[in-house]
Amino acid sequence: MADIIVFILLVACGYFIGGHRERSHYRSIFARERATLELTLLSGKAIDPAWQIAQAALVTGVCVISVDYFKSVAAGLRNLIGGRVSAYESLIDRARREALLRMKAQAAALGGKVVVINVRLETSSISGMKADGRSGQVASVEVIAYGTALALA
Amino acid sequence: MILTTIESVPNLRTVEHMGLVSGSTVRSKHVGRDLMAGLKNIFGGELKGYTELLNEAREEAVARMVKQAEALGANAVVNVRFSTSAVAAGAAELYAYGTAVRVE
Amino acid sequence: MKLTNRLPPEGINVPPTHPLTELLYLLGGVVAAVVLVYLVLGWAADALVARISPQTEGKLVRLLLPAAGALAPDARAHRAPQQLVDRLLEQAPPLPYPIRVQVACDPGINALALPGGHIVLLRGLLDRVRSENELAMILAHELGHFQLRHHLRGLGRGLVWISLMAVVGLSADYGAALIEGTGHLMSMRYSQEQEEAADRFGAALLARVYGHVGGMSDFFARMARERPETAVLGWFSTHPSALRRLARLQALARQRGWREGPRRPWAPFASGCSAVARQR
Numbered sequence: 001m002a003d004i005i006v007f008i009l010l011v012a013c014g015y016f017i018g019g020h021r022e023r024s025h026y027r028s029i030f031a032r033e034r035a036t037l038e039l040t041l042l043s044g045k046a047i048d049p050a051w052q053i054a055q056a057a058l059v060t061g062v063c064v065i066s067v068d069y070f071k072s073v074a075a076g077l078r079n080l081i082g083g084r085v086s087a088y089e090s091l092i093d094r095a096r097r098e099a100l101l102r103m104k105a106q107a108a109a110l111g112g113k114v115v116v117i118n119v120r121l122e123t124s125s126i127s128g129m130k131a132d133g134r135s136g137q138v139a140s141v142e143v144i145a146y147g148t149a150l151a152l153a
Numbered sequence: 154m155i156l157t158t159i160e161s162v163p164n165l166r167t168v169e170h171m172g173l174v175s176g177s178t179v180r181s182k183h184v185g186r187d188l189m190a191g192l193k194n195i196f197g198g199e200l201k202g203y204t205e206l207l208n209e210a211r212e213e214a215v216a217r218m219v220k221q222a223e224a225l226g227a228n229a230v231v232n233v234r235f236s237t238s239a240v241a242a243g244a245a246e247l248y249a250y251g252t253a254v255r256v257e
Numbered sequence: 258m259k260l261t262n263r264l265p266p267e268g269i270n271v272p273p274t275h276p277l278t279e280l281l282y283l284l285g286g287v288v289a290a291v292v293l294v295y296l297v298l299g300w301a302a303d304a305l306v307a308r309i310s311p312q313t314e315g316k317l318v319r320l321l322l323p324a325a326g327a328l329a330p331d332a333r334a335h336r337a338p339q340q341l342v343d344r345l346l347e348q349a350p351p352l353p354y355p356i357r358v359q360v361a362c363d364p365g366i367n368a369l370a371l372p373g374g375h376i377v378l379l380r381g382l383l384d385r386v387r388s389e390n391e392l393a394m395i396l397a398h399e400l401g402h403f404q405l406r407h408h409l410r411g412l413g414r415g416l417v418w419i420s421l422m423a424v425v426g427l428s429a430d431y432g433a434a435l436i437e438g439t440g441h442l443m444s445m446r447y448s449q450e451q452e453e454a455a456d457r458f459g460a461a462l463l464a465r466v467y468g469h470v471g472g473m474s475d476f477f478a479r480m481a482r483e484r485p486e487t488a489v490l491g492w493f494s495t496h497p498s499a500l501r502r503l504a505r506l507q508a509l510a511r512q513r514g515w516r517e518g519p520r521r522p523w524a525p526f527a528s529g530c531s532a533v534a535r536q537r
Contacts, residue, residue, distance in 0.1 A: 015276070037262045041173040043252045044232035046160045048258035067241075074276065075181070075241050077283040082183030084213075085244050086279060089179050090271045092246055096177065115260070119173060121250060123238040141240055169259045177270050221265040 010069040018068030022090060029097050036104045041147065042117045055110055055151040061102030065095045066140040092141050096121060099145040107149035119147035154219045155229035155256065162229050165256040171225040176217030177248030179240060180210045203245075210247040211235070218249045227253035334360040338378060341389065342396050348465040352403055358396070366480070368395050370402040385479070388520035390472025394463050401458030407451045453505060460506055461513075469518025474506045 047053070067075075071087035078085045099121070107114045122144050155162050186202035193200055214235075222230050233251035240246045338358040346356060354374040366381040376399045386392045464470050481499040 019276070033264060037264065040170065040260045040262055041252075042170060042232070043173060043234060043250060044160045046258075050258070070276065070280075074280050074283065075244065077280070077287055079181050079187075079241070079244065080184045081283060081286055082181055082186070084272075085179040085181050085241070086272060086274055087276060088240050088244065088246065089177065092177050092179065092240065092248070093270045096175065096248070100173070119250075120234065121175075121236055121248070123236055123240075123246065123248070125238055125240050141238075141246075167258075169261050171261050171263060174265060175270070217269050220269050224265050224269070225261075225263050 011073055014069030014071065014073075018070055021068075022094065025094055025098075029094065029101065032101050033097070036101065036108065038113075039104050039108060040115050041100065041104070041119050042115065043119050045118050047117065047150070051115075051150065052153040053150050054112070054153045055149075057107075057110060057149050057151075058146065059103050059106040059116060059149040060144060060146040061099040061104070061106065062142070062144045063095045063098040063102060064140060064142040065091055065098070067091055088141075092123065092143070095123075095141040095143040096145070099143040103145045103147060107147075110149055110151040113152045114149055115152060116147040116149045119145060121145045154222065154227075156215070156219075156233050156251070157229070157231050158233050159231065161231060162254075162256045165229075167231075167254050167256050169227075169255040171222070171227050171253040171255070173250060174218050174221040174225065174227075174230060174253045175248055175250035176214040176219070176221065177246070178210050178213040178217065179244055179246045180206055180213070181241075181244040182206045206245055207237075207247065210237075210245050211249070214247045214249045218251065222251075222253035225253050227255050229254050229256045338376075338383075338392065338396065341393055342376065342400070345393060345397055345400060345462060345466055349397075349400055349462055350404060352400075356400065356403070368399055370399040370407075374403065376400075386476065386523055387479075388472050388475065389523045390463070390467065390520045391476040392523055393466065394459055394473050395476065397459035397462040397466075398455045399459075400462065401455035402451070404458060405451070405454055407455065453502070456502055456506060457509060460509055460515075464513070464515045467518060470510050470515040471518035472520040473510070474503050475520070477503050477506075 067088070071091065074087040075085050078087075100119075103116065103119075107116050124142050125140060155165075157163075161167050182202055182205075186206070189202055190200050215233075218230060218233075230251040230253050233249060235247065235249050237245065237247045335358055338360070342356055342358050346352075352374065356374045356376060358376045358378065360383065361377050361379050363379045364381045365379045366385060367379045368382055369377040369379075376396065378395075382395070383392075386395075460470060460473055463473055477499045481503065
């Protein structure tokens with residue numbers, strides 16, 4: 001009986017607190033995306049000959065976000081039935097956008113009009129202990145975004 | 154929607170760049186497929202169930218990327234790249250990203 | 258290179274489904290699947306077990322299960338209950354193996370029907386029996402389990418369920434706990450149905466042997482009074498609650514037109530357990 005109560009408590013914790021953190025994180029992401037809209041990201045290597053490049057630098061942005069208990073449970077059940085794991089989709093969306101925003105912040109530090117070309121994204125997951133003490137894969141997403149920032153004169 | 158993994162679309166002129174677009178998805182297969190995969194661990198061979206899973210994930214990720222590009226008014230996505238990882242056991246996460254452009 | 262900067266709309270990479278509704282769908286789906294599998298496997302296991310002849314059952318069980326421990330060694334304690342069972346057996350449909358009654362020094366209040374025809378009465382139960390009719394009802398209930406082959410059915414279902422759990426547990430995670438919980442609940446329900454069927458058999462046998470059903474529900478009524486927690490704890494335990502058993506037995510007596518009658522006294526006897534305890 002105690003197990004069930006602890007389980008429900010963890011799930012409620014995950015749902016309310018985790019949900020709140022996710023919503024506030026998304027609000028911050030929207031605000032920063034609107035603010036840095038003028039800093040273009042391109043995934044190609046093409047350099048426009050019309051550009052006058054004052055400086056070129058490698059810029060990176062890293063973000064690691066962990067899953068909350070509610071999402072773990074939902075994903076565990078989804079593993080039995082199959083289909084889209086929508087709990088994790090919001091997780092990697094957030095992580096990816098956060099990593100890109102951090103890369104943009106590093107690029108903006110170059111000053112002036114900046115374009116980042118050859119943007120690449122890599123994801124991995126980090127394993128560790130689970131919330132209820134069992135060892136196993138903690139679902140967390142690590143995204144690294146990197147590219148070449150060109151400061152245009 | 155034209156998709157390429159090179160800098161431009163051959164024979165067409167790139168008129169406008171709209172920036173990075175991406176599509177991501179996380180998919181899972183049901184228990185039955187996991188059991189089959191477990192058995193295949195003993196006998197060897199292609200894990201058709203999981204191949205199917207990755208195919209579905211790829212199609213969905215590309216479709217989402219294309220949807221984002223369309224919403225920006227682009228008609229092609231160049232420099233498309235894929236990235237996969239295992240976020241959770243038994244679930245495949247895949248995303249596709251590229252630069253949305255308008256070509257003519 | 259003309260650069261246009263616009264933000265793509267939300268909701269493409271993260272579809273706007275509410276997480277709680279999704280979780281409820283998933284839970285409902287998994288629970289429904291488990292219930293379905295349990296029922297189907299249960300019928301299959303029952304059908305299979307019905308085909309095992311009682312002689313084979315006796316042989317199988319002597320191979321698989323050793324006798325329960327902590328039995329009082331001296332024969333005097335067993336004799337009186339054994340005589341009672343023999344009297345009950347005269348009026349019962351014949352069983353293919355002899356029924357042996359043994360007394361165990363465990364202070365629990367329970368009686369066990371073990372495969373192979375062994376009935377084990379725990380000392381806590383014997384000390385609380387006040388009339389012969391009460392003990393006869395308990396023994397007749399255990400005979401009902403043997404007659405309806407409950408112990409083997411439970412074994413068959415349990416084996417199938419455990420092997421399924423082992424297979425699912427390899428791949429599932431949080432889902433495994435949910436599946437096990439639902440399966441546990443289903444098996445508790447099933448076990449309660451078995452207990453009620455054994456109650457009905459026992460009551461009918463009592464009516465045949467004594468000509469009346471006096472004392473049939475005395476024990477349960479007393480247990481419900483003395484230990485009120487067992488009166489209501491129905492859903493999660495293997496036996497139905499004492500109140501429910503009382504109600505069912507009384508309804509059955511009214512339906513079959515059984516009468517009340519005098520109780521025969523049951524002399525409390527030395528089970529020899531305290532001697533065993535001193536020896537330890």
